[in-house]
Each structure stands twice: as C-alpha cells, then as structure tokens.
Amino acid sequence: MSENTAVKKIIGKTFREIADAIKTGNFGERIKVGITTLGSEHGTENIIKGAQIAAKDADNFDIVLIGPKVDTCLEIVEANTEDEMYKRMEELLDSGYIQACVTMHYNFPIGVSTVGRVVTPGFGKEIFLATTTGTSSAHRTEAMVKNALYGIITAKAMGTPEPTVGILNLDGARQVERALKELSANGYKINFAESIRADGGAVMRGNDLLSGTADIMVNDTLTGNIMMKVFSSFTTGGSYEALGYGYGPGVGEDYDRIILILSRASGSPVVANAIKYAAKVAQGKLTEVAKEEFIKAKKAKLDEILKGLSKDTKKAKADDEEVAAPPKEVVTGTVSGIDIMDLEDAVKALWKESIYAESGMGCTGPIVLVNEQKVEKATSVLAKAGFVAKQGDVC
Template sequence: MGTQDNRRAVIGKSLENLVARARAGREGCRVGLMAAGGEHGDEEFLAAARAAMKADAALTVVGVGPRPINQIPDGMEWIETGREDRELASGMEHALDSGVIQGAVALHYPFPMGVTTVGRMQTPALGKPMFVASCTGMSAAHRAEAMLLNAVLGGAVARAMGTASPRVGVLNLDGAPQVLRALCHLVEKGYPLQLGASSRKDGGSLLRGNDLLRGVVDVCVTDTLTGNALIKVFGAFTSGGSYEASGWGYGPSVGIGWKRVVCIVSRASGASVISNALLYTAACVRARLPEVVANELRLAKKAGLDEELAILTAAKPAHAEEVRAPTVVPTDAEIHGIDVLDLEVAVRALWKRGIYAEAAMGCTGPVIKLAGVSTDEAHSILAESGYL
C-alpha cells in the first residue's frame, strides 16, 4: 500500500470514528475477536458480535480467523487467517501492532510473567457483578506477591469501569492474611483503597465462599489459578459445565508497563459471555486502562507497595543457584504441564543448559515459551529434572 493509500485509510478511519461518536454519543472503538476454535461453533462468535454492536453503536467488531460461510453481521469487519492457533494469534497481533484494532478478545494468549487479567462474574445470590483479580496470566511468580499486586490491578480495572471507590476483599487462601496485612499498611500510608468486609458473623476483609455467592465486595483478590476456576464455575454452573453462559469472561490484561488491552474468553464461552467481553474490552479501551493502571501503581508505590512486596519476597525460599539467561531468541513454541511453583526454577534449569526460555501463564495454566527447535531437548531436560 502506498503513502497516499495509507493517508486515505487513516482519514477514512477518523471519519468512521467521528460518525460513530455522533451516532452513539461515545468514542468509536474497534475490537478484534479471535473468531475460531470455540467448542460451540463459529456462529457463537457472530451472534456475540451482533449483540455487542447492537448494544454499543460506536463499537466495530473485527473478526480474526477463517472467513465464515454464514453472512457476518452488518458493520462487522474481518481479517482472514487460518484456523491454527498460531495463525489466529499472528493475525490478532498484527492488527494490534498496526492500530487496526485498539483492543482484542482472545481465546488464548500466553501473557509474559508480570501480566495478568481481571475477570468479571455475575454473582448468583443477588445478581451483582464482581471483579476477580486475577484469572489468567500471573502478576508475579510467588502467590503472596501476586495477590498483593492483583489487589492494586483489580482496583485499577474497577476504577476504569466506573467504580470510583471499589471495595476490595481478599479470598481466604494460603497467604491471604499476609496480603491483607500489607494492604492495611498501604491504606494507613494513604493508598486510596476501601477494604470490604465479609458478610459472615465474624466479618473482616478475608472472604469466604458465601461472600462470593453474594458479591459483598467489588473486587475479589485471589491467585490466578483459583480465579480461573471461579470464573469457570460461576459462568457455567447453570449448564452443567459445558457452556459458559454468564459473566464477562476472564477480563483485560494488566501489568506494570503493559500497554495492550487483551480480554480473554474460554473455548467453552457462549455468545452472551463473548458479547459481554467485547463490551468490557471497549469500555477498558475508552477508559485508557493502561494509563489508569499506571496511575494506580504510582499511588500504591507512593504508599509503600515496593517495600511490602519486598517483605513478602523475603518470606519465600531463595533459588539455590542464580543462572544467567542465554541470548534472547524468538519464542514460537510452548511447553505446558509445569507446576506453577516450579515455573521459575524450571526456566533456569533450561538456561543452565543453554536454552533460552521464558516463564508465562496461558489460559490453561503455567507455560514455558521457547524456540521450537529447542522443544524436544527442553522436554528431555525438564523430565529428567522432575518438572514434567
């Protein structure tokens, strides 16, 4: 495409946004949808796009995947790719990098360590929405550190979605009391966070299962694997587990220095959840979520976040041996099946043998990213070391 064509395309997109804003009274937004690979047929993606654009007239959904046989909804656009995961991911990444889309809804995305997602579920007892921080990815490798960061990141997402003073509670898991103590220290030093309370007789900001059913707080803080399970259970309990029919999915990606808004849904997610995820993504894009997150982290750091993280870090066992990473190479393959507690040390075991690898968290759990040519050797090393 020539320079003149590029200028025309930019002008065209600007005019489209102006028309959309005038028509809907809000800023135009283009959200990509990874529209292949679901367990309920591709029509679910089209139905979701149709419903989302009907609910938000300034939203344009851009499908990414094989072009469907059925007619796509009016106003929807399409980026044609193959059906393989790597082809879908490549098409979505290119669209994000080039600015064709401002955010995306994906069925899978191996976020780098330090990036996680904040889901949103419909609590059944009173029908209240509740953010779950977090659901995929990992904000830190150690649970207590991650949960403290999740509280800050979850609060940022809630603020971006219009909750000015979100009530935050910590799910009563291993390490939760230390996390709650750290949050109390931040609040005492001026961090503008409101700690919610359990509905049980003994109260407190440590949440029980009953509190999740009732949605007593705006943000439930948990580790990523527990959060992932909660979203699945609450989203699919009416269908017996085969079809996620309720909620907004696993949420937008957030992290220190992270600039993209990528929301996650499951292969089991139905049209209603995918539609909600598209609207959730558009709202986060319009709210400039990465900027909101950066400001939230600034406030937390001012109140001593780094010091509290250091205290939690000091409580975990140190690595027996520090290993320097090999030269960075493109990572186009993944190894699954590593326990989350072994993830960092497993990566270092590969580094020690000269294989460059990165710790990441995919939608199904911990992932080691590495070059495809090293996969077989890496499998052998990890199995030999007891990590697989």
C-alpha cells in the same frame, strides 16, 4: 422507507451517540474491538453469533472479526490458522487499528494476569475476580497483592472510582491483608469491604463470594479461574459458559495491550458480554489508568512491601536455633489474623518471649491459642514481628 423515517433514524442514532459520549467521556472517534474466531470448543459459529449479539448494542464501537472469511456484515481481517490469527491480532493492536481484542488461550508474560467479571447468584451483583488467568508473580502471596491492584485498576477503568476490596479466605490471605493495609496506610487508599458474616473483616468467605460483598474479590489466579468457570456455567453442567463477561483484560506494570480472555467453553452470551467489556475498558483507558495507579502505589512503597512478603526474606530474619516451649498453661484465649503459612513461626515467636502458645484452627481460619490473661501481650508481640496487623490498622 420514507425520507422522514430515515431522517428520524439518523437523528435518533446521533442523540444516542452523544448520550453515550457524555456517559463514557469518550468524545473522540468510535473505537474498534477485535475478536478472534478460531479455537472455540463450540465452533466458529458460536463466536460469530456472540459478536453479532454485541453489535446490536454497539452504538459507540465497531467489531472486527479476526479469522477465516465468513458470511457476515461485520468487518473481517482474514487469518486461516491460530498462529496467523494471533499475529494479526497483535499487529492490529500495536498499530492502533483496534483498541482492544477478545481472544482465547493467549499467553501473557509473567507479571500480567486477567481480571474477570461475573454476576453473583445471591443478589445478581457484578463483581471483579482478581485474577483469573495469567501469573502476576511467581510468589503466590506477592501475586495476590498485585492482583488486588489489578482489580482496582480495572474497576476504575470501568467507571468505579472507589471500588471495595475483599480478600478470599485462602492460604496467604492474612499476609495479603496486612500488605494491603500497609499500602493503604502509606497513602495508596484502599476501600476494604466488610464480610457479611458476624465477625466481619476484609477476609471474605464463600458467603461473601456468592452475595457479592466486595466489588473486587482478590484471590490467586488458579482459584479465580475455577470461580469463573463455576459462576459462568453452574446452570449448564460445565460444558457451556453461559453467564458473565469472561476472564477479562490482562493487566500488568508497563503492559500496553488491551487483550481480554475467553474460555474455549464460553458460549455466545459470554462472547457478546466480553466484547462489551473490552469496549468499556478501552474507553476507560485501562492502560493509562494502570500507569497512574502504579505510580501512586510505588509512592506508597509497593516494591518494599512486596519484597517483605518473600518467604526467603522472612527466613533470613528468623533465627535458625531451636526454641523450647515455656511451661504449659491453660490456653483459652485466641489471636486470629495469622496466615496458615506463618502459624508455627508465630507460635515460636511467642515462645521466645516466654509466652506459652499453641497453634489451632478456628472457624474463621488459623489461630494462636494463649492464656486469656496474655492475649493483649501476645497480640502486641505478633504485631511487632509482622504476623498480625498492627493495632490501630484500619480495615
């Protein structure tokens, strides 16, 4: 190699690093991203290959392998068992030697769950699935509200300042929608996505999931885990995850490690993408963003809203007495936006107000059927009781 060629390469690398620093806002030292190499169903070679792919584009970060010694130009911190590997990973993170790490089969504490990142097949759009592993809360609906916050935190760390949020149409979705709208009305701004289906709304269908309607799709963790596997391996038959960025970073209140999860079935392309994902959230200061977002959310009464979601709290407020149905009427009017778990309680709430009602299931989810002339009054009663969003709430 001539001296001029060597100089040109150095200059070119320098300019790339400057351009990347301007883009990411990271003008400090290069960061280090770790990846553990034991545990893959496709062997250690699969992980090493993914790391080497990522290293080709790693102008602003270095990769540290944590596992058995292998023949590679990448840095290795040696560990010969999975227990030793996880111990070394945590030591490297806590000491600050690495700023983030990608691993498999890691146990997060309750309150921490991961935000996955996939490419939707409809329009090739990247979206965040909140969440995909871990447990945000033992209470499912409360967990989904937290999952929305975790998705927002991750999207902001990735450089999207105002991500749109959609809620997958699952049991509890309407309760989650009401809680998030209340949080937004209290001052924690949430940008709700609008479904591509004709009736719109922030509650998303499978169509929206495929097309990537929302930047963040909120779901329970088990559903998110299944969706990650489907999106990642639908072209391979399921045994090899070839697409996407993995199951993402663990996010939670006061959680100060940046640990991203891969499936044991993740192939080398996903390994490479997960390492890049880790570098990006580390450069975006994920843990600092989380602290800031939790402060803002708590100012908007997050804790009070979460307490109100507890089923035990609702039962304590409800009367235990039997409620008799008013005289039967023709019920062709509908009130939607009620969670399936609250449907029968909503019917009884109307009976108490002498409004005859029946429960039903429409194409968009659970509905309460009332006389057409009483729809407005019934909606008002249900809104006051907290079964549907209050009139005037904005999506």
